[in-house]
Amino acid sequence: MSARWWVPLLGAALLGAVPWIGDETIMQFGIYLLLVAVLAQAWNILGGFTGYPSFGNSTFYGLGVYGTAIAMAQFHMPFWTGLALGGGLAMLCALLIGLPILRLRGPYFAIATLGLNAALSALVANLDVAGRNIGLILPLTRNDVLFYEGLLALLLAATLAVAWISSSRFGMGLIAVREDEDAAAVMGVDTTRYKIAALVLSALFSALAGGIYAYYVTFIDPASAFDPKLNVQMVIMAVFGGPGTVLGPVVGAFLLYSVYQALASSISTAAALFYGVVIILAVIFMPKGLVDLGWGLRRMGPRYLLETVRQYRL
Amino acid sequence: MLFAQILVNGVLLGGLYGLMALGMALVWGVLNIVNLAHGALIMLGGYAVYFLFTGAGIDPFAALPVAMGGMFCFGYLLQRLLLNLIVRSALLNTLLITFGLDVVLTYLAQLAFSADFRAINPSYAGANVTLAGITVPLARLAAFAVALLLAGLLWLLLNRTRLGRAIRATAQNLVAARLYGVEPRRLYAVTFGIGAALAGAAGGLYGVVAQITPYVGTSLTAKSFVIAIIGGLDNPLAVVVGGLVIGIAESAAALYLGPTYTDVISFGLLVLILVARPARSLRMA
Amino acid sequence: MSVAPAAPLLEAGGLTRRFQGLVAVNDVSFSLRPGEILGLIGPNGAGKTTLVSLVSGTLLPDAGTLVFDGRRIERLAPFRRAHLGIGRTFQVMKPFPGLSVLENVTVGALFGRGGGERNRAHARERARAMLDFTGLAPRLAQRADALGGPDRKRLELAKALAMQPKLLLLDEVMAGLNAVEVDEVVALIKKIREGGVAILVIEHVIKAIRSLSDRVLVLHHGQKIAEGDPASVFGDPRVVEAYLGKRRA
16 A cells, blocks of 8 residues: 555645635536546446446446436435435445346446446436436536535545555455456355445445536536446546556546646647547556556566557457 | 338348447457447448448449448458557457547547538438338338348358358467467458448448438447347347347337337347346357 | 264265256265365366366256255355355466465455455465465465466465365366476375365376375266275276276277
């Protein structure tokens, strides 16, 4: 673990101070940045540690969004109740879906989660209580600081959770599942229970993030709530930064989103192109993420890049 | 009568869907690459046929082989120069890199072709044939026929030619295939090329029966997934059947539940089938 | 002076397992007592690994019973059998590739018999002890997939031992080892047995089987064709025939 634990702490404190330093644009940028960082970290639990590549975490994000929105817009409940409902809904879904879906391996699991996302999105678009295709409008609150600090707190919680996982027996079990599930089972890991726990945890954080963000943007609809692009974004950020590490996903999210925004403001349309190219290059030259690349370059210098390609090419 | 019409609509649509999925299933089964840019390849094929039609006046069905040839070369190079670099990496990485590719291709297409809707409208586009009270659009019927033809040709290729044997051998066991003289890099590139050519053909046909924009790719990729899973990666003809299943299900859902439910049905089916039959490890062999 | 034999730790009754029409294990029964070493031999494809997988829970039987420590376990999940005290090594070795040697063995200590060690630090201690026992201590920080053949075998053994098993299933731990290495492993296994562990050993190295086994069980085409002490089994003409084929008249 990081011996320099005060570095992330300092970083968190600095981040916390931003609302009083920055202006509205910075806040807007910061809120979305924190959102994707939380989602990347949530994905990390299931995809990074357990090795189950979910392309459907946006399902739980969407459930958080809609749980909160329906509670507030249709039933006029307060925000915290709505948030709790959204989180609860996502966890319930994770428990119900988890058992059958987690029996699938590799690509089948990935596609099943993709399908789940699409199916749920289409289903919600047909429900009256969810506002069908038009969506819902939440009560307006101009309190960006609340949303910002809320998401920051959530990011801290998620990162602490991941830190705990990485040093605990539970985490060791997840990693064993990732490395070789059959061997893990034979060695005594209750793989089913562990996988579901990872899924539920991942779902919870995604949903809470969704609930907060829903309240922030005020207007939600199925397309944005279950957006598959968001899905892949969080996967890329986690993988870019370093799956299975504690700070990797956060670093990955911060870096990628910041550069994307910088490009978007200057060469707007090319920003999308940038994402695509970054992903392609990253998969070829740093498939294990930034953290691993850092170690590799320190050990071998630029030759590490060549070694990586040599290892994975046909 | 209505039921029969739905059935026919579904079958005609399903044939085309099956063709779309064919390329993805082939690449997945042989190269173990789940190509998230598959829809983008379909889209590009559609544009190729569109420009051959509007630019050079070639009938879309006649332009298909040309478009397929172009897509084959494109796919070959893509695999040879790019995808071969990560083939032995974790599967998640193939998903990510093809997603990145999808983003790049979609963006470039939008840059080159603008986001306008394009339809390929040959003179016979609106013509119908009525059989026993059922309306059968001629264009759709022709597309269906071509889809079946290509599926059949793929089956012949895989099962009756030397190349097909090499492809199947590689799908089973790359190491053993090498011992028999198969050059994997080229073979992988050829296989991907064939997949791209099939996608291109599907795109061209899609342009005749519907409209294309740079963004159609994403939902078509998803649909191809569903069908590839249902049909399995074993047999081209089974993939077509999978396409028919989805086509009919969508057609029926559109009528009985409403057009907004088609996605729920397709993807709900996908999840159900995956979960009900988890132990499928299949190859196009 | 006669001593009543200890009650059997493992009792298999009529175990059968099919794979799409092929009967891999056919009505096999045997028993094993604590501290006993049972050698399992037979030509390739005889069903030895399948039988072991039925005991470890990786596969479920189509018919038959399995009693371990007084409990019926033939339908129990693998991880629960591990908690009861069954450990195994795999013929096709399955280390956790991205983890270090120490971490690999720690997993065994964390999740083994009785649910394993809850405290990660204690588990690591036990892992270190097992690495010392198997001679892998110098390699504890290396990545598991960087190990050579004989070391991988030792790692498999250490992982299983860290689980503190009562029954150890060894699947061809000596394949590919030279004569000196085989002797070392034989000595290791004997030391394990001294701890009261019952051991089922699948092996092709006849010398090892002879020196290790209290009893030998021979499988051919999924069926038990001989069982007894090594001398009588190896002298049994049916066993010879199974390995060498029918002699032409």
